[in-house]
Amino acid sequence: MTSRIERPLSPHLQVYRWTLTMAMSVLHRATGAALYAGTILMAWGLLAAAAGPTGFATFKAFIGSWFGLLVLFGYTWALVYHLLSGIRHLIWDLGYGFGAQERFALSRLAAIGSVVLTLAIWVVGFAVGGVR
């Protein structure tokens, strides 16, 4: 039997200095997983509307509570972030945006854009929904 040859191994994630693209990659996966769980809310909402006024009232009471609003706000951001970050990935899939500057600009645009768009959606949401 030959003894085991000690070949150099590729370093794993934790040895690298954190970069924006790296953090966003982790966040893309994390928001994806959060949205996965959040689809229960979508299914519940649709089912509640289809069930009738009583079921719908229960759903509205949850969504309208401070906890429900917090979850919904987090869900909005996760959705917008995953969408913008995903568009960034599609641009990369087409072979564009790999330059050092472009890569950073795309990532910053998606990160800042997700916060701005989320706030805009909630401002519009309250402006429209508040009057009814």
Added chain:
Amino acid sequence: MSKASGHMRTDLGKVRFRGAAGSGTAHFWQQRVTAVGIGLLAIPVLVIIVMLLGRNHAATVQILGAPLVAILMALFVIASAWHMKLGMQVIIEDYVHNEKLKLAAILANQFFSFAVGVVSLYAILKLTSGV
């Protein structure tokens, strides 16, 4: 023959079982197709949700039951359920290394994603025919 590339496998052999996953690039491609679909549906769905804010039950049913709204919501639900099944499968395959546990997780993911999709579609169809 692919002798020139220096590999033992022939070109046919490489294609026949389509790589380690056994399904070639199907997973990758479906992930992108559903992503583009969701991207296109994002604005219409957002408009629908804003339209629903603050509405009572009767008005909500009327909006969700409208043909165009129901069709857009159904497309969104199908694309989302499919997209999330694919995405969660990648996460499972990356982190769950125990074969039996991995199989169980992949099955659970498949069932959950389909259940969310079917429940949502059932509700949409019920809403179009009046509650």
